[in-house]
Amino acid sequence: MASPSGSSADGSGKAQEAPQTSEKAREVLADDYYFMGIAGLAAKKSKDPMTQVGACIVNQEKKIVGVGYNGMPRDSKNLPWSRNAEKEEAERKYLYVCHAELNAIMNKNSADLKGCTMYVTLFPCNECAKLILQAGIKEVVYFSEKNDTPASTAASKKMLEDAAVPLRKFEPKEAIVIDFSKLQHHSAK
Numbered sequence: 001m002a003s004p005s006g007s008s009a010d011g012s013g014k015a016q017e018a019p020q021t022s023e024k025a026r027e028v029l030a031d032d033y034y035f036m037g038i039a040g041l042a043a044k045k046s047k048d049p050m051t052q053v054g055a056c057i058v059n060q061e062k063k064i065v066g067v068g069y070n071g072m073p074r075d076s077k078n079l080p081w082s083r084n085a086e087k088e089e090a091e092r093k094y095l096y097v098c099h100a101e102l103n104a105i106m107n108k109n110s111a112d113l114k115g116c117t118m119y120v121t122l123f124p125c126n127e128c129a130k131l132i133l134q135a136g137i138k139e140v141v142y143f144s145e146k147n148d149t150p151a152s153t154a155a156s157k158k159m160l161e162d163a164a165v166p167l168r169k170f171e172p173k174e175a176i177v178i179d180f181s182k183l184q185h186h187s188a189k
C-alpha cells in the first residue's frame with residue numbers, strides 16, 4: 001500500500017534508515033486518503049454502467065458513520081440504467097437513481113450527522129447539497145468534477161458557500177494499492 005502520509009515514516013521527508021529491530025516499518029495512511037479511499041471502494045459497488053460514485057461520512061472523532069454509492073431504490077428490479085438522451089425521460093436512469101450522498105446519509109449508523117465531513121468521489125449535485133445541509137454536515141471533500149450539469153454544480157456551490165460549509169478538492173499525490181498478499185499474516189516463530 002502506498003504511504004501517502006509521507007515517504008518518510010516521520011514525515012520529515014528524509015529517507016529513513018532500515019529498522020534495526022525485526023519489527024517491520026508500517027505505512028500509515030493519511031486521513032484524506034483513508035476516507036476518500038473508502039468512498040472510492042464504495043463507488044466500485046455501483047451498478048451504474050457509466051458513472052460509479054461513492055460517499056463516506058466521518059464524524060468529528062474521525063469515525064465513519066455512513067457509506068453509500070449510487071444505485072436504484074431498494075427492491076427495485078427493472079429500472080433502466082440508460083443515459084441515452086434520445087430516449088424518453090422515463091426510460092433513462094436520472095429520475096430513479098439514488099445518489100451516493102443520499103445513500104450514505106440514509107445509511108447512517110449514528111443518531112445524526114451534525115458536524116460531520118462528507119467525502120464524495122464526485123462533486124455533489126444541488127439536490128445532494130440540500131441533503132448535506134439539512135443533515136448538518138459541516139464540510140465536503142470531493143474528488144472529481146464532471147461539469148456536464150453546470151447549473152446544478154453552480155447551485156450546489158452557491159448553497160454550500162452561502163451556508164459557510166467548506167468545500168475542498170482532494171488532490172491525491174499517489175495511488176492507494178491494496179495488495180492482499182501483504183495482508184497475509186504469519187504467526188511469529
Ligand SMILES: O=c1[nH]c(=O)n([C@H]2C[C@H](O)[C@@H](COP(=O)(O)O)O2)cc1CO
Pocket residue numbers: 048050051052053069070071083093097098099100101122123124125128149
Ligand atoms: O452528486 C452526484 N452523486 C451521484 O451519485 N451521481 C450519480 C447519479 C448517476 O448514477 C451518475 C451520473 O450519471 P452520468 O455520468 O451517466 O450522467 O452519478 C451523480 C452526482 C452528480 O450529479
Ligand SMILES: [Zn+2]
Pocket residue numbers: 099101124125126127128129
Ligand atoms: Zn446528487
